[in-house]
Amino acid sequence: MVTDSRSESTSASITDDVNIAFEDITYKVRHTLLPGGSKTILNGVSGQFNAGEVSVIIGQSGAGKSSLLDILAGYTSPTSGRICVNGRLRNEKLFRRRSCYILQDDRVQDMLTIEESLKFAAELKLGTHISTQQKLQRVEQIITSLGVSRARDTRAIDLSGGQRKRLAIGLELVNDPPVMFLDEPISGLDISISKQLVYLLRRLARQGRTVVISMHQPSATLLDMVDRLYAIVGGRCGYMGAVSLLVPFLKEIDLICPAYHNPVDFFIEICNDYEKDLENHSKNGKDDQYINNIFSETESKLLSIDFNIKEDDVCLTTLPPPKEDPTNKILLALKSTYPTTPLKQFAILTRRALLTVWRDPSFTVINVGIHCAMALFVGLLFFKVGEDAKYVRDNYNFLYFSLMFLMFTAFSGATVRFPEQVPIIRREHFNRWYNTGAYFASTLASILPMQTISTLSFCFITYFLTGQPPEPFRIATYSATLLLVSYVAVCVGLLNGSLFTVKNAVVFGPFFIMPFTIFSGFFLRYSDAPSVFRWIFHISFLKHGLVGLVISVFGMNRPKLVCTDIYCHYAKPSQFLKDCDMLDEKFLVAMVSLACIGGVVITLTYVILKIRLKLRW
Numbered sequence: 001m002v003t004d005s006r007s008e009s010t011s012a013s014i015t016d017d018v019n020i021a022f023e024d025i026t027y028k029v030r031h032t033l034l035p036g037g038s039k040t041i042l043n044g045v046s047g048q049f050n051a052g053e054v055s056v057i058i059g060q061s062g063a064g065k066s067s068l069l070d071i072l073a074g075y076t077s078p079t080s081g082r083i084c085v086n087g088r089l090r091n092e093k094l095f096r097r098r099s100c101y102i103l104q105d106d107r108v109q110d111m112l113t114i115e116e117s118l119k120f121a122a123e124l125k126l127g128t129h130i131s132t133q134q135k136l137q138r139v140e141q142i143i144t145s146l147g148v149s150r151a152r153d154t155r156a157i158d159l160s161g162g163q164r165k166r167l168a169i170g171l172e173l174v175n176d177p178p179v180m181f182l183d184e185p186i187s188g189l190d191i192s193i194s195k196q197l198v199y200l201l202r203r204l205a206r207q208g209r210t211v212v213i214s215m216h217q218p219s220a221t222l223l224d225m226v227d228r229l230y231a232i233v234g235g236r237c238g239y240m241g242a243v244s245l246l247v248p249f250l251k252e253i254d255l256i257c258p259a260y261h262n263p264v265d266f267f268i269e270i271c272n273d274y275e276k277d278l279e280n281h282s283k284n285g286k287d288d289q290y291i292n293n294i295f296s297e298t299e300s301k302l303l304s305i306d307f308n309i310k311e312d313d314v315c316l317t318t319l320p321p322p323k324e325d326p327t328n329k330i331l332l333a334l335k336s337t338y339p340t341t342p343l344k345q346f347a348i349l350t351r352r353a354l355l356t357v358w359r360d361p362s363f364t365v366i367n368v369g370i371h372c373a374m375a376l377f378v379g380l381l382f383f384k385v386g387e388d389a390k391y392v393r394d395n396y397n398f399l400y401f402s403l404m405f406l407m408f409t410a411f412s413g414a415t416v417r418f419p420e421q422v423p424i425i426r427r428e429h430f431n432r433w434y435n436t437g438a439y440f441a442s443t444l445a446s447i448l449p450m451q452t453i454s455t456l457s458f459c460f461i462t463y464f465l466t467g468q469p470p471e472p473f474r475i476a477t478y479s480a481t482l483l484l485v486s487y488v489a490v491c492v493g494l495l496n497g498s499l500f501t502v503k504n505a506v507v508f509g510p511f512f513i514m515p516f517t518i519f520s521g522f523f524l525r526y527s528d529a530p531s532v533f534r535w536i537f538h539i540s541f542l543k544h545g546l547v548g549l550v551i552s553v554f555g556m557n558r559p560k561l562v563c564t565d566i567y568c569h570y571a572k573p574s575q576f577l578k579d580c581d582m583l584d585e586k587f588l589v590a591m592v593s594l595a596c597i598g599g600v601v602i603t604l605t606y607v608i609l610k611i612r613l614k615l616r617w
């Protein structure tokens with residue numbers, strides 16, 4: 001029956017069917033740590049979704065539709081139960097290679113246009129067995145099929161809610177997966193776009209894909225394009241079968257749907273009152289007698305209805321499968337989960353991130369502008385303090401302020417980076433666009449150039465305005481120190497952002513930075529600190545930064561300074577180094593320490609991001 005129904009497909013069919021069956025799925029969540037503090041979301045539900053069909057999960061809000069979809073897509077694990085693919089226990093890794101999950105959250109890259117987003121997706125998600133020409137053709141087909149041709153050059157930030165939703169769907173259609181899960185894909189779309197979208201999904205299903213969609217309450221027009229209904233009532237199955245058999249099913253338990261009434265509307269209205277009867281009658285999803293004539297019914301209905309949809313506007317051809325033997329399951333399971341190599345992923349993601357950064361004025365013009373404006377202000381405030389021994393203390397204050405300013409700007413800019421991106425990364429990573437390492441490296445590669453420009457602008461303006469020694473070697477060490485400090489601050493900001501949401505990251509930010517500030521050596525010298533706290537100086541990147549700056553300006557055998565007063569205590573720079581507890585400090589050691597702290601923070605951030613994506617927290 002499945003094969004017959006595919007004859008309407010205009011293009012080649014998917015070669016291997018993926019039929020999904022699930023049995024006794026229970027899903028519980030803990031809302032408190034106290035005993036008994038768990039809530040059962042799904043209660044022993046069973047059912048099956050087949051290739052070639054459009055299956056729709058319906059139910060009231062909070063019934064458990066998204067939870068079931070999350071479990072079927074492999075996004076969350078059930079507390080108990082079995083999921084089988086083509087009659088055998090599902091292999092998660094293999095399944096993820098062949099499926100995509102379009103979540104309810106439709107966040108996309110705001111600074112990219114529809115066409116750019118789709119092209120980046122095609123580059124990342126389609127392997128080398130697809131030519132560039134085919135990739136572009138695919139992008140064109142998706143733009144036309146989703147009805148977004150007129151907005152193709154509009155940045156996502158300026159799209160309407162419905163257009164963003166369609167873009168989010170289009171991004172996952174790029175690689176032509178055999179199994180598609182879509183959570184509420186038509187919410188926020190008008191009826192004509194909803195029809196076009198469901199019709200597209202139906203055509204994709206007819207090419208042999210397994211399409212499972214969750215919807216609140218599909219309208220009668222949409223129902224005509226649906227093959228299988230799976231109704232959830234309070235975490236249990238209330239019906240599984242053909243749309244046309246829902247009314248007879250209800251009649252068997254004396255629930256009569258009024259004539260000319262949408263049966264799904266009727267079902268949703270009465271389901272709460274008859275929860276137990278519905279569960280018993282459908283055997284919690286185990287009864288398959290209502291799925292017998294799914295196709296013949298819906299096909300005949302559909303052919304008799306004018307959908308007012310232009311066939312050519314809703315068409316996606318199937319893509320050639322990768323050159324691998326799909327029957328060799330062991331080899332496939334061992335192979336990388338991603339269609340492109342990590343290096344290629346890194347290159348594409350870096351290009352995408354740089355384009356995004358370049359288009360976001362807060363990261364370019366404003367960032368550099370603020371650094372230059374602040375450098376001019378500070379430079380004038382501490383004008384020429386570096387030339388006179390009388391102002392050595394002021395010069396020291398200037399050095400510390402520079403350190404703090406660059407640290408804070410770098411830290412706060414990086415802090416919001418991950419929390420803003422996590423919903424997007426989570427979706428893309430789950431749908432196997434790229435691995436965490438490639439994404440992480442591309443984030444660093446896209447932040448550091450802008451950080452370098454901003455920091456160096458600040459460095460050079462202040463260095464000359466404050467009258468520091470015009471010696472190339474000192475300029476180089478001074479700039480290198482500030483650059484390294486700002487890079488480490490970026491890493492600490494990323495670490496903070498990898499742990500929290502935007503709000504919490506901003507609240508916790510100062511707590512992250514405070515220990516480094518107190519133990520920087522500016523407020524409290526190493527030798528004056530209680531010995532129990534001294535180790536913190538060694539891990540404070542600000543301490544090593546301050547050492548680097550002070551040595552650059554006052555160290556490295558700097559000759560006696562000019563003194564315009566009767567007496568200058570710090571005319572000899574070595575006296576100042578002694579009083580700062582820095583006489584024995586080495587510039588190189590400070591730089592190596594900074595690099596090591598940066599390395600540790602980067603590694604920690606990467607591990608946390610990886611865990612966060614794995615646990616989907």
Ligand SMILES: Nc1ncnc2c1ncn2[C@@H]1O[C@H](COP(=O)(O)OP(=O)(O)OP(=O)(O)O)[C@@H](O)[C@H]1O
Binds near residue numbers: 041059062068
């Ligand atoms: N982690 C969780 N902790 C506590 N309750 C949860 C958790 N996840 C889901 N729930 C609850 O489980 C129920 C089912 O949630 P689910 O999102 O699956 O419903 P839904 O049918 O998709 O609803 P909607 O159509 O409104 O999206 C809801 O009452 C929800 O509050």
